[in-house]
Amino acid sequence: MSNYIFSNHDTVALAKKYDTPLYVISEDIIEKNATSIQRAFARSGVDYEINYAGKAFLNTAMCKIIHRLGLSLDVVSGGELYTAMQAGFPREKICFHGSNKSIEEIRMAFETKVGKIVADSEYELHLLNDLAGEYEHKPEILVRVSPGIEAHTHEYVQTGRIDSKFGIPLRNMESVMGEAGKYDKLSIVGLHCHIGSQIFDDRPFLIASETMLKLLKQLEEKGYYLEQLNLGGGFGIPYLKDDAVFDIDAYIDDLVTFIRTKSEELSLKFPKLLVEPGRYIIGPAGITLYEIGTVKEVPHTRKYVSVDGGMTDNPRPALYNALYHAVIANKTSFEEEEEELVTISGRCCETDTLISDVVLPRCEAGDILAVLNTGAYNYSMASNYNRIPRPAVVLLKGDQDQLIVERETYDDLLLKDRLPDWYAS
Ligand SMILES: Cc1ncc(COP(=O)(O)O)c(C=O)c1O
Numbered sequence: 001m002s003n004y005i006f007s008n009h010d011t012v013a014l015a016k017k018y019d020t021p022l023y024v025i026s027e028d029i030i031e032k033n034a035t036s037i038q039r040a041f042a043r044s045g046v047d048y049e050i051n052y053a054g055k056a057f058l059n060t061a062m063c064k065i066i067h068r069l070g071l072s073l074d075v076v077s078g079g080e081l082y083t084a085m086q087a088g089f090p091r092e093k094i095c096f097h098g099s100n101k102s103i104e105e106i107r108m109a110f111e112t113k114v115g116k117i118v119a120d121s122e123y124e125l126h127l128l129n130d131l132a133g134e135y136e137h138k139p140e141i142l143v144r145v146s147p148g149i150e151a152h153t154h155e156y157v158q159t160g161r162i163d164s165k166f167g168i169p170l171r172n173m174e175s176v177m178g179e180a181g182k183y184d185k186l187s188i189v190g191l192h193c194h195i196g197s198q199i200f201d202d203r204p205f206l207i208a209s210e211t212m213l214k215l216l217k218q219l220e221e222k223g224y225y226l227e228q229l230n231l232g233g234g235f236g237i238p239y240l241k242d243d244a245v246f247d248i249d250a251y252i253d254d255l256v257t258f259i260r261t262k263s264e265e266l267s268l269k270f271p272k273l274l275v276e277p278g279r280y281i282i283g284p285a286g287i288t289l290y291e292i293g294t295v296k297e298v299p300h301t302r303k304y305v306s307v308d309g310g311m312t313d314n315p316r317p318a319l320y321n322a323l324y325h326a327v328i329a330n331k332t333s334f335e336e337e338e339e340e341l342v343t344i345s346g347r348c349c350e351t352d353t354l355i356s357d358v359v360l361p362r363c364e365a366g367d368i369l370a371v372l373n374t375g376a377y378n379y380s381m382a383s384n385y386n387r388i389p390r391p392a393v394v395l396l397k398g399d400q401d402q403l404i405v406e407r408e409t410y411d412d413l414l415l416k417d418r419l420p421d422w423y424a425s
């Protein structure tokens, strides 16, 4: 019986070699996804920049990959910025985001001389302006706007609505920005918006771009000549076999044509376009391997198949009711009568269902379960709940496989523990 092959690698062999649970990431798939966006933009002939959204998956190896592929990097915290700097990522290609950056983080961004900072609020514009005077380096500043757009995605990952913590509400933008010169220490070069994540429909992106172009025009009338427009990330990926596929070529073509037309209508210079995809690049490039343990049948109700990971390595089903597809990696060919409907449960002290109601070949202890499309927001959102160490991450490239993040140990869990004096002796 042949095993499940991911990016030309035998996943059962990977599970044996590195143990489970295991995140497996394919550099070849990352490259394919990133270049598909690059090619679509390059064909359109416009000035563009692709910022990989590090929040989806980031570590030093990923920074190296992103740099090799010629992408820029969007970081949202001091921790992500530190990782990028330690990996030697070029500072000028880093864009520093965050809805509530601390003063220390803003200083860190100035000191590390990042290329861009996205200001998320009026408070932050003032803060940036106050601090900028202390530094010679002037990062390009983009101002994040919440454009008031409802994207059809899970409510928790919609970020462009008016009722959102992110960005400056569209209607406040003119008064917040005031006349050019108000933020005299800043080099404000553009606007930013991000309407949400896991979006398949072009239209909300086009509506957002129109809104932003109109705003660019209004600001031009106040003396701001802003030449960059960052439309965020959010391109959806298919998690299940029948899910839609986001057509990146069609999207970029439609977007560029649309912006061309609207810019002409508004007598506006075509802006430099920036996008910030995370999930689209890394999501399909990752799978998670687990070993099946307990199989419990509740008669006439449900069969629970428990694996050796759970909401600690993939909190998305618990957080967003996210759906995943899985296969038994060591049972890829089987007869229909061997199939059964099961629910995959995690090992946490919670009802941490990873996948409810999935049809799989008969599951037995010792089988290897591969959950597909777990590259984005799994490793980066993992926790140590129940004092469970985080899994290792293995990177595949061609026929090579190498650890890029070691499995955490029980001792790692104790690293930051301290005993108060009254228990220390
Ligand atoms: C500001 C911003 N940019 C980029 C992203 C990346 O989104 P995605 O991974 O859906 O492409 C997010 C996450 O939703 C975000 O909040």
Ligand SMILES: N[C@@H](CCCC[NH3+])C(=O)O
Pocket: 055, 157, 159, 197, 198, 316, 320, 376, 377
């Ligand atoms: N973490 C979310 C996406 C939102 C991330 C960025 N705003 C997910 O797993 O789908």
